[in-house]
């Protein structure tokens with residue numbers, strides 16, 4: 001699943017390309033969207049803005065219509081000039097939003113819905129999102145309180161809970177726990193306020209740094225060799241970059257997801 005910074009970058013790219021433009025064409029293979037477009041056509045509306053909320057992408061159109069998409073594992077949005085060759089097969093196309101200057105194409109998006117402001121406010125999964133570290137009005141205090149309110153969760157699962165903090169995925173949750181020197185298998189209840197604050201601050205720092213990461217890859221170590229971009233994620237059995245102890249990849253019993261960690265550096 002893409003991390004929040006990936007969705008944030010996609011939203012920013014789409015916003016720059018589309019905001020203020022009039023929609024001249026809309027195409028979709030998804031019957032649910034096609035029905036809405038038939039009743040209340042998208043063509044003629046203005047793209048007002050494109051934003052990320054956690055891992056959701058929202059495209060706002062004039063006349064109170066919002067296109068909500070979630071990439072899950074497989075989806076992506078691309079931008080093309082009219083006539084430009086697509087980088088993916090047409091059979092993977094799900095949505096095309098066309099303006100005079102640009103085509104925004106969604107490939108393989110598994111979740112796509114039209115909403116009004118009112119229906120969006122009721123949308124499950126979106127209405128209970130925790131604070132997003134990439135939002136300009138990010139409320140770190142609330143994120144810390146949300147974490148503290150999940151005392152029975154193991155840290156590696158709490159960091160993925162989008163109602164706690166919106167935007168962390170598998171890569172960053174392992175990296176954040178390593179950077180803070182805390183085992184992802186510790187219950188949140190055992191952590192101090194200072195540790196919770198450090199975790200939230202580090203999550204924000206990593207996501208912000210990766211929004212501007214020029215390589216397009218996730219990087220937390222600050223190193224220049226691409227083989228050394230991450231501390232622990234995906235490195236099971238390889239030596240810890242700090243202490244040379246083999247990194248472990250271990251499943252959480254609660255849901256079978258894996259956290260990567262150093263048994264020496266992380267207590």
Ligand SMILES: [Zn+2]
Nearest residue numbers: 240243262265
């Ligand atoms: Zn170590």
